[in-house]
Amino acid sequence: xxxxxxxxxxxxxxxxxxxxxxxxxxxxxxxxxxxxxxxxxxxxxxxxxxxxxxxxxxxxxxxxxxxxxxxxxxxxxxxxxxxxxxxxxxxxxxxxxxxxxxxxxxxxxxxxxxxxxxxxxxxxxxxxxxxxxxxxxxxxxxxxxxxxxxxxxxxxxxxxxxxxxxxxxxxxxxxxxxxxxxxxxxxxxxxxxxxxxxxxxxxxxxxxxxxxxxxxxxxxxxxxxxxxxxxxxxxxxxxxxx
Ligand code: ATP
Numbered sequence: 001x002x003x004x005x006x007x008x009x010x011x012x013x014x015x016x017x018x019x020x021x022x023x024x025x026x027x028x029x030x031x032x033x034x035x036x037x038x039x040x041x042x043x044x045x046x047x048x049x050x051x052x053x054x055x056x057x058x059x060x061x062x063x064x065x066x067x068x069x070x071x072x073x074x075x076x077x078x079x080x081x082x083x084x085x086x087x088x089x090x091x092x093x094x095x096x097x098x099x100x101x102x103x104x105x106x107x108x109x110x111x112x113x114x115x116x117x118x119x120x121x122x123x124x125x126x127x128x129x130x131x132x133x134x135x136x137x138x139x140x141x142x143x144x145x146x147x148x149x150x151x152x153x154x155x156x157x158x159x160x161x162x163x164x165x166x167x168x169x170x171x172x173x174x175x176x177x178x179x180x181x182x183x184x185x186x187x188x189x190x191x192x193x194x195x196x197x198x199x200x201x202x203x204x205x206x207x208x209x210x211x212x213x214x215x216x217x218x219x220x221x222x223x224x225x226x227x228x229x230x231x232x233x234x235x236x237x238x239x240x241x242x
Contacts, residue, residue: 001026001148001179002047007055009042016042017053018203024179024196029170031190032183033221034200035229040183041078043200044152047181048075059148071099074146078153078183080137082125088112088136089121092143099144111139114165131157138166149173151182155189167193187222197221199228 002024009017016039024030032040046053049065062069082091092108095101112118115135120128128136134157141149155163170193173180184190190197192211199207207228209221219227 001059002030002181003056003058004043004047005056005058007043007046007053007057009039009046009051009053015203017046020055020203020205022198022205022208024181026179027174027177028195029174029180029182029193031194031197032181032200033185033187033190033197033225034183035185038185038200038229039203040185040200041152042203044075044150044181044183047150048073071144072147074141074144074149076138076141076149076151076154078156080130080133082128082133082136084126085124087122087124088117088128091125091136091140095140095143101144104143107145108139108143111142114169115139115162131159131162134158135162142169146178148179148181151180153183153185155184155186163189167191187225190221199225201229 004020004022007017007020008015018039020039020043022030032043034040042051045051046055047057047064049057049070057064059069059072062072083094086094092112096104096108109118112121115138117132117135117139120132123132125133125136134154138151138154141151154166158166170180170182182190195211197209197211198205199209207224209224214221217224
């Protein structure tokens with residue numbers, strides 16, 4: 001579904017993404033795990049087509065900047081970007097119209113209920129708390145039922161109930177065949193919810209860890225993360241296909 005090929009992104013002299021390649025197969029959950037500044041948000045913004053970069057990115061064989069590809073993608077940014085003068089309900093309506101959705105009202109209400117926003121439908125964007133903004137941003141991203149869902153640090157600012165709902169939803173999305181890419185630096189937050197973890201360091205994918213290979217080691221993902229990012233033994237790295 002998602003194919004990132006030799007992507008390099010520089011901000012002037014800073015190489016934020018250095019020749020990154022990875023593939024997330026249909027219906028799998030891929031995690032970008034890395035310390036602050038590793039380049040996670042940058043590669044996500046490249047995938048979304050917001051930045052200029054060297055390299056190639058495709059989804060379902062379509063160039064990521066094509067309208068056809070954009071129709072497949074849902075995105076939850078690191079920092080919610082809402083309209084201060086639109087209500088919660090109007091944000092959802094706006095997304096429904098932008099994507100020309102039909103028969104979305106039941107799903108819209110279900111999402112708002114799951115994220116405790118049902119009684120906030122008439123509140124304006126600038127009247128929402130930070131966590132509520134994040135929840136609305138997640139609802140907006142999910143409403144079009146994208147085939148590829150991209151979350152940039154989605155857990156930040158969420159209360160425990162919303163984190164639980166989001167984790168449940170990730171499992172449901174996978175069951176429905178949706179491909180997911182999620183970035184985080186909080187190892188605990190992803191638990192078992194992943195198929196492949198791409199450990200990023202200094203703008204590179206430093207290791208690719210397949211869940212199916214975890215049985216071959218008694219190390220946890222956290223152990224592997226620290227060994228990679230803090231420069232210890234790298235012999236346990238699984239299946240790096242770069
Ligand atoms: P975090 O976990 O802190 O969100 P990240 O892994 O998402 O970090 P990026 O935001 O992609 O990391 O940043 C990667 C590098 O690119 C960092 O060195 C950062 O300072 C730099 N960078 C990011 N955005 C810009 C920008 N707009 N202009 C200049 N440099 C930038």
